[in-house]
Amino acid sequence: MDSSKDDSKDEAHITASRRGFLGRSAAMGLVGVSLGLAGCKEDAPAKTASAGAPAKGAANEVAPGQLDDYYAFTSAGHGGEARVIGLPSGRTLKRIPVFNIDCMVGWGITNESKAIMGTKADGSLKYITGDTHHVHASYKDGTYDGRFMWVNDKIHSRLARIRMDTMECDKIVQLPNVMGFHGIFPDKCDPVDAKINYTTRVFCGGEFSIPLPNDGRDLDDPSKWGALFSCVDASTMEVRWQVRVDGNMDLVATSYDGKFAASNQYNTENAADLAGMMAAERDACVFFHVARIEQLVKAGKFTTIGASKVPVVDGRKAANADPATAVTCYVPVGKNPHGVNASPDGKYFVCSGKLSPTATVIDLSLVAQWYEGKLKQPRDAVVAEPEIGLGPLHTAFDGKGNAYTSLFLDSQCVKWNVAAAIAQFKGDKNAKVIIEKMDVQYQPGHNYASMGETKEADGKYLNSGNKFSKDRFLPVGPLHPETEQLIDISGAKMRLVADHTAYSEPHDGIIVRRDIVKTRQIYTMEDFPNHVTPDNAGVTRHGNKVQVRLMSQAPAYSMPIIKVKKGDEVTLTLTNYDKVEDLTHGCALPTYNINFIVNPQETKSVTFKADHAGAYWLYCTHFCHALHLEMRSRFLVEA
Ligand code: RUQ
Ligand code: CUA
Ligand code: CA
Numbered sequence: 007m008d009s010s011k012d013d014s015k016d017e018a019h020i021t022a023s024r025r026g027f028l029g030r031s032a033a034m035g036l037v038g039v040s041l042g043l044a045g046c047k048e049d050a051p052a053k054t055a056s057a058g059a060p061a062k063g064a065a066n067e068v069a070p071g072q073l074d075d076y077y078a079f080t081s082a083g084h085g086g087e088a089r090v091i092g093l094p095s096g097r098t099l100k101r102i103p104v105f106n107i108d109c110m111v112g113w114g115i116t117n118e119s120k121a122i123m124g125t126k127a128d129g130s131l132k133y134i135t136g137d138t139h140h141v142h143a144s145y146k147d148g149t150y151d152g153r154f155m156w157v158n159d160k161i162h163s164r165l166a167r168i169r170m171d172t173m174e175c176d177k178i179v180q181l182p183n184v185m186g187f188h189g190i191f192p193d194k195c196d197p198v199d200a201k202i203n204y205t206t207r208v209f210c211g212g213e214f215s216i217p218l219p220n221d222g223r224d225l226d227d228p229s230k231w232g233a234l235f236s237c238v239d240a241s242t243m244e245v246r247w248q249v250r251v252d253g254n255m256d257l258v259a260t261s262y263d264g265k266f267a268a269s270n271q272y273n274t275e276n277a278a279d280l281a282g283m284m285a286a287e288r289d290a291c292v293f294f295h296v297a298r299i300e301q302l303v304k305a306g307k308f309t310t311i312g313a314s315k316v317p318v319v320d321g322r323k324a325a326n327a328d329p330a331t332a333v334t335c336y337v338p339v340g341k342n343p344h345g346v347n348a349s350p351d352g353k354y355f356v357c358s359g360k361l362s363p364t365a366t367v368i369d370l371s372l373v374a375q376w377y378e379g380k381l382k383q384p385r386d387a388v389v390a391e392p393e394i395g396l397g398p399l400h401t402a403f404d405g406k407g408n409a410y411t412s413l414f415l416d417s418q419c420v421k422w423n424v425a426a427a428i429a430q431f432k433g434d435k436n437a438k439v440i441i442e443k444m445d446v447q448y449q450p451g452h453n454y455a456s457m458g459e460t461k462e463a464d465g466k467y468l469n470s471g472n473k474f475s476k477d478r479f480l481p482v483g484p485l486h487p488e489t490e491q492l493i494d495i496s497g498a499k500m501r502l503v504a505d506h507t508a509y510s511e512p513h514d515g516i517i518v519r520r521d522i523v524k525t526r527q528i529y530t531m532e533d534f535p536n537h538v539t540p541d542n543a544g545v546t547r548h549g550n551k552v553q554v555r556l557m558s559q560a561p562a563y564s565m566p567i568i569k570v571k572k573g574d575e576v577t578l579t580l581t582n583y584d585k586v587e588d589l590t591h592g593c594a595l596p597t598y599n600i601n602f603i604v605n606p607q608e609t610k611s612v613t614f615k616a617d618h619a620g621a622y623w624l625y626c627t628h629f630c631h632a633l634h635l636e637m638r639s640r641f642l643v644e645a
Contacts, residue, residue, distance in 0.1 A: 068095040080515030086136025096506030105136020112602020146204035148461035163187040182314035186214030189257035195264030197297040211255030219312025228278035249321035262352035272342040339366035345400040350463035358398035390427035402455035405463030412450035534609035538581040561633035592627025619645035
């Protein structure tokens with residue numbers, strides 16, 4: 007095998023690789039026809055030169071000691087965590103374990119984190135895998151308020167909340183009777199009481215149809231299966247209600263007035279196989295009338311499914327034909343759409359076609375009119391449908407009337423003007439819809455702009471989350487990092503300012519101005535009910551249940567020797583008495599799988615069976631002091 011040939015920088019090879027990807031898709035029968043590429047127009051505007059080299063005086067330069075202007079909060083895909091990145095530098099600031107186990111902080115190891123993640127009767131974790139796609143933060147007055155973020159888990163249909171002051175997950179809820187929970191979006195305002203102008207609900211789209219309940223019935227009859235849209239209370243994190251829909255849901259967006267949540271549907275066919283999901287020429291974006299759903303729930307007009315007590319309202323088409331009482335409105339959009347995004351002026355939702363080279367622009371005021379009986383057909387709410395390129399997925403906004411859509415198949419980001427698209431739809435042949443197309447490397451999934459999902463969209467940066475990097479970075483084996491390309495969108499022309507790497511595989515993210523985020527410096531000891539005090543520190547025993555209460559203060563633990571007996575069930579609680587910001591200690595116990603950290607004034611605990619005798623050095627893992635290595639105690643398990 008000739009492996010010496012370095013073809014990684016060979017353009018032809020790259021192009022071939024890219025074709026290979028598409029070719030493989032086509033060979034698998036994957037959307038061969040549609041991707042082969044319906045409506046591909048040859049008269050598309052000329053591409054700008056491939057932005058291979060970053061611009062001179064790159065705008066991403068953040069000098070040593072200088073702080074970034076923005077935080078990016080991103081998902082991590084099947085890594086199961088969330089991430090915090092500084093922008094424009096691209097420096098990774100933090101990884102927030104959520105659905106995954108992380109032995110640096112002890113997530114999935116400590117009792118406190120396990121209680122959040124969920125355990126089985128024997129105390130072990132219910133799930134050890136996760137698939138995070140979408141991170142969205144809480145709102146007030148149409149912009150971020152710095153309280154919370156939420157992230158979905160597609161694999162086990164869970165929604166997690168992350169406190170922005172500590173950047174740690176504090177609650178996780180599982181959605182009943184949902185599989186493939188994909189899109190999420192917090193509401194921005196109450197649908198009835200406009201004084202409640204902050205997030206109180208989080209909406210969740212269920213992508214896969216399953217038997218309802220999923221207990222073994224109807225296995226051979228997918229026509230009876232269904233999908234649910236869920237509303238979670240932002241503060242209690244309990245599921246408030248669900249709506250059964252026709253078709254499926256993918257991504258979710260919410261209106262600025264709180265009246266609507268919407269989800270794009272690529273499977274309006276209700277099909278259970280690939281060909282069936284591509285049968286219809288148009289699919290839909292379904293708009294949920296939040297106030298009416300809550301009225302029905304209040305009036306007791308709902309059902310429940312299986313063992314779940316969550317109220318379920320019928321949002322299927324047949325039950326919602328009358329606009330006067332409907333809770334759902336299905337607006338037809340381009341074939342197999344992906345992504346639905348709200349424009350920062352609050353007026354439009356944009357759905358990308360994916361299998362149609364178009365984006366569909368829906369006017370929210372017209373959706374409202376349909377519900378008031380003033381609009382004939384839901385389809386009349388469509389006010390533009392420009393052709394923008396192949397494989398459009400997600401759309402970001404700059405707050406200046408322009409939209410930026412990722413084109414997966416074209417490997418481009420297309421900048422287009424929303425007002426021009428509407429004018430063109432009305433018949434203006436001179437409307438200049440497409441402003442610029444920029445090559446990205448390669449095949450973008452999600453993109454997102456600085457503050458782009460708020461009323462404060464500032465049109466500074468766009469991040470293109472590209473699924474393939476190939477030649478962009480030093481090779482690291484068959485799996486490459488992804489390319490997160492940072493694009494300066496503040497000028498007339500888009501300008502690539504950096505290729506940042508990302509470990510597989512972030513999907514979506516948000517870019518938040520740094521002044522919005524207010525983090526804590528240290529914890530408050532009293533916030534932990536089980537914190538150790540000098541009075542209760544030490545070893546106490548009740549039968550074979552042993553409490554080990556330990557304190558840390560650099561460079562020592564409060565007990566040099568800890569003695570237990572083989573067979574004991576040990577609960578070790580550690581409170582960090584250091585008060586200096588960032589003065590964190592670790593706690594590792596060899597052969598017992600114990601490994602976690604305690605930040606200043608924080609308390610954590612672990613429970614384990616001391617099932618093998620011997621001497622074990624309980625040691626500090628987190629560099630804390632000149633005598634960090636000496637910071638250890640003898641943990642003795644007597645035979
Ligand atoms: S959605 S890019 Cu498009 Cu979850 Cu992944
Ligand atoms: Cu304490 Cu290292
Ligand atoms: Ca379809």
